Amino acid sequence: xxxxxxxxxxxxxxxxxxxxxxxxxxxxxxxxxxxxxxxxxxxxxxxxxxxxxxxxxxxxxxxxxxxxxxxxxxxxxxxxxxxxxxxxxxxxxxxxxxxxxxxxxxxxxxxxxxxxxxxxxxxxxxxxxxxxxxxxxxxxxxxxxxxxxxxxxxxxxxxxxxxxxxxxxxxxxxxxxxxxxxxxxxxxxxxxxxxxxxxxxxxxxxxxxxxxxxxxxxxxxxxxxxxxxxxxxxxxxxxxxxxxxxxxxxxxxxxxxxxxxxxxxxxxxxxxxxxxxxxxxxxxxxxxxxxxxxxxxxxxxxxxxxxxxxxxxxxxxxxxxxxxxxxxxxxxxxxxxxxxxxxxxxxxxxxxxxxxxxxxxxxxxxxxxxxxxxxxxxxxxxxxxxxxxxxxxxxxxxxxxxxxxxxxxxxxx
Amino acid sequence: xxxxxxxxxxxxxxxxxxxxxxxxxxxxxxxxxxxxxxxxxxxxxxxxxxxxxxxxxxxxxxxxxxxxxxxxxxxxxxxxxxxxxxxxxxxxxxxxxxxxxxxxxxxxxxxxxxxxxxxxxxxxxxxxxxxxxxxxxxxxxxxxxxxxxxxxxxxxxxxxxxxxxxxxxxxxxxxxxxxxxxxxxxxxxxxxxxxxxxxxxxxxxxxxxxxxxxxxxxxxxxxxxxxxxxxxxxxxxxxxxxxxxxxxxxxxxxxxxxxxxxxxxxxxxxxxxxxxxxxxxxxxxxxxxxxxxxxxxxxxxxxxxxxxxxxxxxxxxxxx
Numbered sequence: 238x239x240x241x242x243x244x245x246x247x248x249x250x251x252x253x254x255x256x257x258x259x260x261x262x263x264x265x266x267x268x269x270x271x272x273x274x275x276x277x278x279x280x281x282x283x284x285x286x287x288x289x290x291x292x293x294x295x296x297x298x299x300x301x302x303x304x305x306x307x308x309x310x311x312x313x314x315x316x317x318x319x320x321x322x323x324x325x326x327x328x329x330x331x332x333x334x335x336x337x338x339x340x341x342x343x344x345x346x347x348x349x350x351x352x353x354x355x356x357x358x359x360x361x362x363x364x365x366x367x368x369x370x371x372x373x374x375x376x377x378x379x380x381x382x383x384x385x386x387x388x389x390x391x392x393x394x395x396x397x398x399x400x401x402x403x404x405x406x407x408x409x410x411x412x413x414x415x416x417x418x419x420x421x422x423x424x425x426x427x428x429x430x431x432x433x434x435x436x437x438x439x440x441x442x443x444x445x446x447x448x449x450x451x452x453x454x455x456x457x458x459x460x461x462x463x464x465x466x467x468x469x470x471x472x473x474x475x476x477x478x479x480x481x482x483x484x485x486x487x488x489x490x491x492x493x494x495x496x497x498x499x500x501x502x503x504x505x506x507x508x509x510x511x512x513x514x515x516x517x518x519x520x521x522x523x524x525x526x527x528x529x530x531x532x533x534x535x536x537x538x539x540x541x542x543x544x545x546x547x548x549x550x551x552x553x554x555x556x557x558x559x560x561x562x563x564x565x566x567x568x569x570x571x572x573x574x575x576x577x578x579x580x581x582x583x584x585x586x587x588x589x590x591x592x593x594x595x596x597x598x599x600x601x602x603x604x605x606x607x608x609x610x611x612x613x614x615x616x617x618x619x620x621x622x623x624x625x626x627x628x629x630x631x632x633x634x635x636x637x638x639x640x641x642x643x644x645x646x647x648x649x650x
Numbered sequence: 651x652x653x654x655x656x657x658x659x660x661x662x663x664x665x666x667x668x669x670x671x672x673x674x675x676x677x678x679x680x681x682x683x684x685x686x687x688x689x690x691x692x693x694x695x696x697x698x699x700x701x702x703x704x705x706x707x708x709x710x711x712x713x714x715x716x717x718x719x720x721x722x723x724x725x726x727x728x729x730x731x732x733x734x735x736x737x738x739x740x741x742x743x744x745x746x747x748x749x750x751x752x753x754x755x756x757x758x759x760x761x762x763x764x765x766x767x768x769x770x771x772x773x774x775x776x777x778x779x780x781x782x783x784x785x786x787x788x789x790x791x792x793x794x795x796x797x798x799x800x801x802x803x804x805x806x807x808x809x810x811x812x813x814x815x816x817x818x819x820x821x822x823x824x825x826x827x828x829x830x831x832x833x834x835x836x837x838x839x840x841x842x843x844x845x846x847x848x849x850x851x852x853x854x855x856x857x858x859x860x861x862x863x864x865x866x867x868x869x870x871x872x873x874x875x876x877x878x879x880x881x882x883x884x885x886x887x888x889x890x891x892x893x894x895x896x897x898x899x900x901x902x903x904x905x906x907x908x909x910x911x912x913x914x915x916x917x918x919x920x921x922x923x924x925x926x927x928x929x930x931x932x933x934x935x936x937x938x939x940x941x942x943x944x945x946x947x948x949x950x951x952x953x954x955x956x957x958x959x960x961x962x963x964x965x966x967x968x969x970x
Binding site: 240241244245248251252255256486487488490491492493494495496497650 | 704705706707726729730732734736737738739740741742744745749753754756757758759801
């Protein structure tokens, strides 16, 4: 039985590999759509920057005062910045062109420390070649550093004033000098405290590089599995159509006069459709990953289990539809409507999370929604096999139901 | 000789119990080494009968034994013995002839060198060895028919069913097919051949069964069957298609003495008269046709044949 079923399956695969039109529709078009959508939305969805990337900035420090030094040291210790000290002319030249790779330039004037310490207005020149996320980050880093300096000075002033009121400097030979020394020491302590004992610590962790804030798939995370699900259904229903064509041209009847069971014939045909669907999905996944940088999640095992389950479901749908229609023409008409409905309601065209609740419930009456849920768990949410076991169970339940109806109702003649 | 096919009281009713009876109480035997033709018009029940003999359809009544095996109880054994050449071109058009034969041979359970030898053999029979590696879709209708036949011969069956294998093909391909069937028969293969072409049945058959409306109305050799109609000739007039008053002509012919049957086939512009006294009434036939406004283009007189038999038994021409 197995040998003959495999022979039938291979014959089916042989015939579809020679059908260029079918291959174009089932392989090339989804890849083209992936490419076009990828171009339209700029590749992967919600990509966060690589935390190891360093952004270059140049600083022209014309001030010899301690506050200017503190400012430079602070910026040098900022994790994402690679700081280079240059003169004013070099700083201006660095941001005159994008070719230098410098994101921004900061010029600290000679009177910065004096004016900043005495609470006078002081101007820092900050320049970037273009406004960008990176240049904003640099600007914020400078603001933060100045804020720390300002807060440290304020804290030192308050501390010196309280000490003066308590009369700590009154016994000194030179109270003014003593107060200034105390203040300078307080500034130093405050600045050190920012580093050793910061008032608030925010620990940021990148849970998954694919995860969007709300868990809703976007960009290629949405469209790639969506196209995969839709075109897999098209492929398998095309296989169902070939079953009806075989009934029409008489090859199915000829198979039935061969010494084997009907079940062997149907098993062989469905095996061919199933293997073909797996190959199609494999091509879409691999080509998507290598040609268009589509990311298929962090769990290859989950994908290796989930894809065969989904392909089996799509195969079962094909035999059920082939059994419920009379002619190939009817199936062609029905298949377009069915696949479009499966795709739209199941979340293959847009995230099912954005549609009204009643439509989400309606979608989950279809296998496509559960397939998309599984793919989204694996791809968008970066989850593993255990997270999609429920979806696998639901898909298998659909599969069993479809097979029962299909095998029961299919007409061989 | 012992029968390779035994059919007794075979019946088939679609959508029982109220559906139409496609085959009614049909009984016949095919001896080993014999060519048996089922002759009848379209819709007579030929394909339904052959489908039941092929294990494709379950009979409603009756029994069928093929080489001693019951088609209902031992279908696997029956399928090993029979070769079926369906009316449709049941081939994969995008595969080559060789690939088709390889596939179907494997379906028969053949493999290895034996399969390759059988493929070479049937390609020779089909006279298509030089086109083995061409896709079937590039073949002419006749070549497709011949590969269709070759598939049915792959497993060296004891009896081969041919279901109208010459429908819609050119005369040259038809000739090749008929010759190859005769050649097969010389190697001891029994043949069940269905057709609505009287000439093919006459040329091929050792025995003929005439079937109409699901009933087998006569069985025998050609000689036995023609004796049923005695010395009745068929006089066939090819008429002008613009004949104005065909009904009047037919009525006028029917009342002439010694005219047994008159039928017409408007599609072929033919009027057929069956008579046992051709020489005496021929002038009358011609004059009546002329008087009733039906111009004659040509005239053919045929000695008793299977068409006469069919006309005699059913009152209708075989082509109707």
